[in-house]
Amino acid sequence: MVRRKGTAPRSKSFDKKTDAEKWARDLEAEVDRCGFLPDTKLAEDTTLADIMTRYREEVTPRKRGAKIEVFRINAMLRHDIMHRTLALLSSSDIAAYRDERLQSVGPAAVVREIATISQAIDTAMKDWNIYLVRNPAKLVRRPSLPRGRDRRLEGDEEQRILAACDRGRIRWLKPMVVLAVETSMRRGEMLSLRWSDIDLDRRVAHLSMTKNGSSRDVPLSTRAVETLSGLMQQPDRDPEKVFMVSENAVRLAWDRLRNRIGLENINFHDLRHEGVSRLFEKGLDVMEVSAISGHKTLTMLKRYTHLRAEDLALRLG
Template identity: 55%
Template sequence: MATIRKLRGRWQAQVRRRGMKPRAKSFDSKLEAEKWARDLEAQVDRFGSAPDTKILESTTLGDLLERYQREVSPTKRGAVQEVQRIDVLRRHELAYRTMIGLSQQDIASFRDERLRLVAPSTAVRELAILSHVVEVSIRDWGLPLAKNVVKLVRRPIIQNERSRRLTGDEEQRLLDGCDSGKIPYFRTLLIVAIETGMRRGEILGLRWSDISHNRRVVSLTMTKNGTNRDVPLSQRAFGALMDWRARADVDQSTIFPMTAGGLEQAWYRLLKRVDINGLRFHDLRHEGVSRLFERGLNVIEVSSISGHKEMRTLRRYTHLSADDLVARLG
């Protein structure tokens, strides 16, 4: 049983248990002292000993973010974006909180504050980073935390599902607009995107050696979820690639030698040229995946092509044409 007493104007909690060194700590209020003692006794009951929490009193969340940014982030494919997000987190006042005092309420307050400034998807990504930082600190760095408080906080609901697909003659206008542009392979790039539903990064990372001409298949090794997969090429996509190959410098490192930023700029210039509004490049992935379903492929077959691991996520991409579904129903 813990001993709580008033000593020199403060409340001191002392915990004595067989097999552990006596622990004592002073607080401004009796309630804080009792809570600390209860938590310490609970850890002893659960683990048989109580960790030395001095390191938690001197370690801030910012310290952990800095170490994570230095040691863990560089190992990820999205390292650049994650480093930028961690820079934002390290400038927030939450980063100055010591780990002994970091609470579930602190994280909830951070979430609510960020939701007033950024989109829910951004807040979710930031919370995911914080959660993984704490998890790595516990599992790999030996930080004596009893729990990951970030996991206890409810994540914001993301309601930004898009249903934008190509309508009318938009596809033809886009392709015709490529002919008047300055990028000779942009038409081929769009056809590949529409026909395969591949992600932007996967398309930009394509090499000629990734294409099996006999099988008419593209082998992807650098995917968003880290899993290799083979993507079958329609005759249209394969023909467009072979046409570009006949004119391209096959010694270049990638089939489409441009950066993600360059693609976005070229895309918005194209939209302006052909007078199309409200269409994102990523919508071509929606279009491609939806067309796979409309061709009669089932969920498993489509997921093997698109690379979606969760059927719930795949469902968001399949905005099927009602007219086509009526035709299939007879």
């Protein structure tokens, strides 16, 4: 039992005396720090599964990536750590969860899962009146992420890809490939394009919503303008959207195309890497490239930029 003048006494039972003494020391230290005896009953009665479920229902739907996060949380709820109450949840528990998950999924997936746990605990502490001394997820070391992909188009690969598009039956795939390289737009950004977003006279495409949650205007090269003009002149084009296809349809069409021409090691997203790298090779500076590509930080922009040493040597003279 912990008693302090001016506050209601707090008590809790333990199987071991050492656990009771640790609880009392931590509680008294917190009283000294904040000047009052915090109510830890909610944290003692609430499990990690409780707050993850509430977070999924109340917070996740407001996010742009809600579907993916719902799927992630549902999978996480099947693990034993979710039965731990918040009062007993420690950084070692989350570290053990991290090590267990690394046996079956990659480091990037584990980083996202720990980040989701951390966000849910932060929300519980700030908005749901659940008292914790600290967020244990913030004390856990994240696994190191692998190096970003550095795949670029080499030799005649671009010509082979475009020729395969011409031989195929899917008319929208070649324009998407060209626009990905010329504008550095993401696949989802191209699929969200409407004709009302495009001004061919000004040579600008407006993206009202992007992956990082902000809008931007993308300048169009001569080749991009020609591609969009060709799409606009098609008699059977959709009156509103530039590409009336789903992201899954693009993925499947790309997989079939690259398998036909023997380029299994290149992803559609690598075309964005290629586009960003070409912008630097044209002499644009960091601010100009980030304005086109939409990258918020130099760190992320560097991950998407892969300049060839031989090209840099030519610029050195």
